[in-house]
Amino acid sequence: MTMVRAGVVPGRRMAGYVAAGILVVAVVCAGTVGVFGLNRVFTGLFFGAAAAVGLMVALFGRDRVELTEDAIVRRTPWGASAVAWDRVVAGRFALDEKGRWTLALDLNGGDEPHRELVLLSIPPVRRPIASAYDMRKREQVDEIRTMLRHRRIPVTILPEIANALQRHWKIAPPTR
Known part of the structure; x- marks a missing residue:
């Protein structure tokens, strides 16, 4: 047996990860709307959500x-x-x-x-x-x-x- 994986993410750090995900959604959505116009708000939300999910998977996977x-x-x-x-x-x-x-x-x-x-x-x-x-x-x-x-x-x-x-x-x- 070489390694056993365990661990619990504390509430404060979890809240920080969620806040980072929300910030990524907002930044990507604002960037998309800024470049392509107000008609691309849902596209910005979609790509922002995808980026946020990727970020949160990386953060929770490392913790x-x-x-x-x-x-x-x-x-x-x-x-x-x-x-x-x-x-x-x-x-x-x-x-x-x-x-x-x-x-x-x-x-x-x-x-x-x-x-x-x-x-x-x-x-x-x-x-x-x-x-x-x-x-x-x-x-x-x-x-x-x-x-x-x-x-x-x-x-x-x-x-x-x-x-x-x-x-x-x-x-x-x-x-x-």
């Missing part, structure tokens, strides 16, 4: 966390930073403030005395796999769990989450 054999790499569109595995204290699979299930790592050292790195945030599992999204999230949970087990990092998991993962997604509870 991720990669778990590699050597380190945990946090990537953003403008840079990357690595976190050594020895900074990871433990992992936890719990409920967040929005009622979603969050798989996060607790880190020590570094710039702050204690820090959290969210790897995955999914809606609660209430049924067997029904879509490609469910399948991808199941694969991510399993890949992350395997990587953390390989690195011998203890992971705590709420019993209701463990039961639902075992019942619906056929992921066995952690063994310790």
Whole structure:
């Protein structure tokens, strides 16, 4: 296993990406109308929307966390930073403030005395796999769990989450 892809885009950065997309639509539309006249406003909106979608795919595609054999790499569109595995204290699979299930790592050292790195945030599992999204999230949970087990990092998991993962997604509870 060489790399596992994970990561959650924080709300502020997501809002920035959406704002950049809206700005691209406005600039392309204004440019098209400025060059070709008011009759091309819908053409400008179309090409602006296409450019915005391309920009947002690029931004969201670059914003991720990669778990590699050597380190945990946090990537953003403008840079990357690595976190050594020895900074990871433990992992936890719990409920967040929005009622979603969050798989996060607790880190020590570094710039702050204690820090959290969210790897995955999914809606609660209430049924067997029904879509490609469910399948991808199941694969991510399993890949992350395997990587953390390989690195011998203890992971705590709420019993209701463990039961639902075992019942619906056929992921066995952690063994310790």
